[in-house]
Amino acid sequence: MYAVFKRELFSFLSSMVAYITIGIFLLVSSLLLWFFPDTSLLEYGYAELSGFFSLVPYLFMFLIPAITMRSFAEERREGTYELLVTKPITLWQIIAAKYLASLVLVLFALMPTLVYWYSISKLGFPEGNVDSGAVIGSYLGLFLLGSAFTSIGIFASALTKNQVIAFVVSAGLCAFAFLGFDFTSQLIALQKIETLVVAFGINEHYISISRGVLDTRDLLYFITFSAVFLWCTRLIMGGKK
Amino acid sequence: MSISVKNLSKHYDKQKAVDAISFEAKPGRILGFLGPNGAGKSTTMRMLTGYLDPTLGEAEICGRIISTQAIEAKKHIGYLPENTPLYLDMYVKEFLNFVGDAYQLSNLSARVEEVIKQVGLTPEQHKKIGMLSKGYRQRVGLAQAIIHNPDVLILDEPTSGLDPNQLVDIRALIKELGKNKTVVISTHIMQEVEAICDDIIIISKGKIVANDTLEGIKNTHQNSSLEDIFRKLTA
Numbered sequence: 001m002y003a004v005f006k007r008e009l010f011s012f013l014s015s016m017v018a019y020i021t022i023g024i025f026l027l028v029s030s031l032l033l034w035f036f037p038d039t040s041l042l043e044y045g046y047a048e049l050s051g052f053f054s055l056v057p058y059l060f061m062f063l064i065p066a067i068t069m070r071s072f073a074e075e076r077r078e079g080t081y082e083l084l085v086t087k088p089i090t091l092w093q094i095i096a097a098k099y100l101a102s103l104v105l106v107l108f109a110l111m112p113t114l115v116y117w118y119s120i121s122k123l124g125f126p127e128g129n130v131d132s133g134a135v136i137g138s139y140l141g142l143f144l145l146g147s148a149f150t151s152i153g154i155f156a157s158a159l160t161k162n163q164v165i166a167f168v169v170s171a172g173l174c175a176f177a178f179l180g181f182d183f184t185s186q187l188i189a190l191q192k193i194e195t196l197v198v199a200f201g202i203n204e205h206y207i208s209i210s211r212g213v214l215d216t217r218d219l220l221y222f223i224t225f226s227a228v229f230l231w232c233t234r235l236i237m238g239g240k241k
Numbered sequence: 242m243s244i245s246v247k248n249l250s251k252h253y254d255k256q257k258a259v260d261a262i263s264f265e266a267k268p269g270r271i272l273g274f275l276g277p278n279g280a281g282k283s284t285t286m287r288m289l290t291g292y293l294d295p296t297l298g299e300a301e302i303c304g305r306i307i308s309t310q311a312i313e314a315k316k317h318i319g320y321l322p323e324n325t326p327l328y329l330d331m332y333v334k335e336f337l338n339f340v341g342d343a344y345q346l347s348n349l350s351a352r353v354e355e356v357i358k359q360v361g362l363t364p365e366q367h368k369k370i371g372m373l374s375k376g377y378r379q380r381v382g383l384a385q386a387i388i389h390n391p392d393v394l395i396l397d398e399p400t401s402g403l404d405p406n407q408l409v410d411i412r413a414l415i416k417e418l419g420k421n422k423t424v425v426i427s428t429h430i431m432q433e434v435e436a437i438c439d440d441i442i443i444i445s446k447g448k449i450v451a452n453d454t455l456e457g458i459k460n461t462h463q464n465s466s467l468e469d470i471f472r473k474l475t476a
Contacts, residue, residue: 003342011330079326083385086290087343088315
């Protein structure tokens with residue numbers, strides 16, 4: 001499994017895909033956080049990063065599908081999937097390797113943003129006056145959100161040989177998983193079970209972790225979420241050859 | 242018996258791509274798998290290598306049933322799929338190291354050097370696979386198939402699209418490998434069969450129509466050319 005993981009990661013890093021998607025992610029998030037007046041932290045006047053943490057999920061909806069769209073789609077189109085499957089590796093190992101490699105790339109995208117935390121803590125008055133608990137919780141929340149989106153992306157990539165379709169499907173699924181349940185819960189017919197419907201969505205759990213309190217229920221939610229999508233991937237790849 | 246196939250079938254809806262075929266292959270012999278396009282050659286090879294699950298029947302590779310002991314069986318198989326799919330963005334050595342890692346080989350870098358020499362890739366070993374000509378890509382494909390020194394080598398049209406010089410080289414290499422391994426190759430080229438194969442299986446519409454040694458098949462058809470025999474059996 002390590003061999004496949006290493007190959008996946010190196011192929012990200014040796015192609016432009018990784019640098020372009022991560023570069024654009026960092027560019028857009030910096031512009032929105034520090035330069036554009038409507039969303040700028042400097043205009044906002046409070047030394048906190050909550051604006052950043054509510055923005056990133058929307059960027060992830062495009063960033064993560066862009067990273068994951070090729071994982072199975074390209075291999076199946078190029079025929080290299082046949083090469084991979086006939087090696088003594090199980091399908092689970094292949095899926096796990098691809099999932100983890102994409103997740104590591106998501107981590108690479110998040111790491112440079114730690115600079116924002118440092119900047120904000122320097123800008124606080126008095127210096128260092130930042131709610132670090134909330135920031136750590138939010139980063140953990142972002143990582144878990146990223147892991148959920150990655151599992152969606154891997155799943156969507158297994159559906160088709162066409163990378164564009166994989167991208168669109170996974171962006172759509174990510175958006176629905178993040179926001180869709182909140183909106184759906186507002187339907188009049190569903191108002192009696194509103195809290196139940198909301199609990200299916202990622203947003204509810206993401207916000208809960210972002211408060212800086214790690215609830216095992218939220219953790220369990222994210223782990224189950226990834227497991228379900230990876231299991232669906234296994235189901236699809238097992239039947240489609 | 243390194244390959245033993247019993248009643249192997251693959252059905253797509255009502256169409257029978259491979260219809261209950263049985264055969265065996267022995268070490269030290271090269272088995273030519275012939276048939277018109279769409280006869281089920283590739284499908285059979287894909288089932289032998291564990292890429293496709295058979296609808297019915299089973300294939301045994303070195304005593305391990307491919308559908309139930311897949312991982313164990315795959316360790317004994319070297320496979321070159323049709324059209325030689327390769328990771329074009331990888332370097333030759335990087336790719337061979339990856340394949341070696343997948344087989345969990347020890348002393349890998351020495352083994353990579355060895356197969357590069359064996360398949361004649363030395364002048365191109367520092368290039369990206371995407372930059373290689375078709376002939377050299379074919380050699381990379383062969384190198385990845387033999388890197389773990391498998392007992393069974395399954396090659397799906399290993400010589401399609403090569404120029405005459407490359408053909409001779411690759412055939413010589415396959416012949417050499419066939420001395421102590423069980424080799425199954427599929428091809429349309431009759432001269433190739435006469436040049437390298439010991440045994441022949443002709444398959445048509447998913448069924449085996451001939452299974453004999455090269456001499457045997459010629460004798461039963463009064464020494465007419467292999468091409469005529471092929472046309473007679475598969476038309």
